[in-house]
Amino acid sequence: MLRKLLMAISLLSIATLARAQAPATPAKPMLIKAGRILDVRSGKYLTGQGILVEDGTIKQVAAFAELQTHLPKDAVSVDLSKATVLPGLIDCHAHLLMAVSAAVSPGNNILDAVAGTSASQRVLLGARMAREDLEAGFTTVRNVGHSGADGDAALRDAIDAGWVPGPRILASCRKLTPPGGQAVRLNHAIAQKIVELEFLPVGSPDEARRAVRENLLYGADLIKVVADDEPRFVTTDEMKAIVEEAHRSKVKVAVHATTETGIQTSIDAGVDSIEHGDAVTDPMLKQMKDKGIFFDLTETFTGGRLLTLVRKSVVLSPEYEQGFAQYEERSNREAPLRVQRVLKSGVKFAIGSDMWFDYPGKTRGQATATMFASLRDLGMPPLDIIRAATSNAAELLGWQDRIGAIEAGKLADLVAVSGDPLQDITELERVKFVMKGGVVVKNEIQ
Secondary structure (H helix, E strand, O other), rough: OHHHHHHHHHHHHHHHHHHHOOOOOOOOEEEEEEEEEEEEEOOOOEOOEEEEEEEEEEEEEEEEHHHHHOOOOOOEEEEEEEEEEEEOEEEEOOOOOOOOEOOHHHHHHHHHHOOOOOOOHHHHHHHHHHHHHHHHOEEEEEOOOOOOOHHHHHHHHHOOOOOOOOEEEEOOOOEOOOOOOOOOOHHHHHHHHHHHEEEEOOHHHHHHHHHHHHHHHHHOOEEEEEOOOOOEOHHHHHHHHHHHHHHHHOEEEEEEOOOOOHHHHHHHHOOOOEEEOOOOHHHHHHHHHOOOOOOOOOOOOOOOOHHHHHHHOOOOOOOHHHHHHHHHHHHHHEEEEEHHHHHOOOOOOOEEOOOOOOOOOOOOHHHHHHHHHHHHHHHOOOHHHHOOHHHHHHHHHHHHOOOOOOOOEEEEOOEOOOOOOOOOOHHHHHHOOOOOOOOEEEEEOO
16 A cells, blocks of 8 residues: 555656646647658558647648648648658567677576666666667557566656656566566576566466556556466466456556467467467467457567677677577578468567667667568568558557557657658668657658
């Protein structure tokens, strides 16, 4: 009870300070002259259009000449007549509070983040990553773990309060895992304390329900579960308890599942999305389609991209080079087939970067955007990629009434590029204009 009271006081303080920092007068209406607008639903460009923005939302999308005739006197004009305008981009699988070297093993990466970095440092790192994501055009992200007990929730609240710039964040707080956490092997004498800084291990349905409730207490917007960390798995009964408890509070469940056992457990429990899904089969995809379960594709590191990233950080020994060659061969064989089967299955899908590395030479936002070219190389058409990062992603988040398309009534989250992303998806790596909630974050359109 005391913890809830303190949290309520903290949130009230944030809201009060945000109001104190808000402008005394509302922002002026804004009329955007668009060269062309991508209607992500139809897949067609609309030309000669204008976008009228008021109070952070899109009030009207219509012919520019028509909007000019009844424009409010105090309106501000933004000229994007030489640009392609799209909805703000969405990363459905972000790790904003991690930026570790790709040169060491995942377990060591996690240990470095948990034991080698304070909670305060991680939130400050997250503030930097969030700003860089926003500047790259990602106006919304779903942060799915590796943020300590509540670091992503604190970052979300700070952004919402206007303390730091960043995208809209759906925070998952700690991951629910099988006993022992994820990808961490520790001396039993010290394991529990370290693991619980990053994870909420569950070993029974009752523990699963308690873990969900604890995450909600710390401010989680969704529940993230690790179904499989071989040889340990979350059981079907545990997963069902997680889903029931989360859905009781109208919160969605996203599940890291890479094995057939983990994927089938997640399907049987009725989760909302399956992340990664390396070993998914066609019958599983049909079950996911029938149940309305989203597939969140995370294919950023295919096609030699992971090896390229590692080589930027370290000189590999012959043994590591051989190991990576085997991984690349398997990935190059399996990933294109997986993407094509997802496209043919009719299952709902979105995309996420799974970017948790420090990428030398790139900001976090630039590194995140490399997922678009990776999906193109795996055979996904540009329009499907764009939908997966806009309208599909908004539906996965449950925010389809707020974001994901350029339509009246939705939040004014917009990006613009110079070229044609339907012809060259890498245009999304070169976003020139970013607007979040009616506020221009970046404008490099000439």
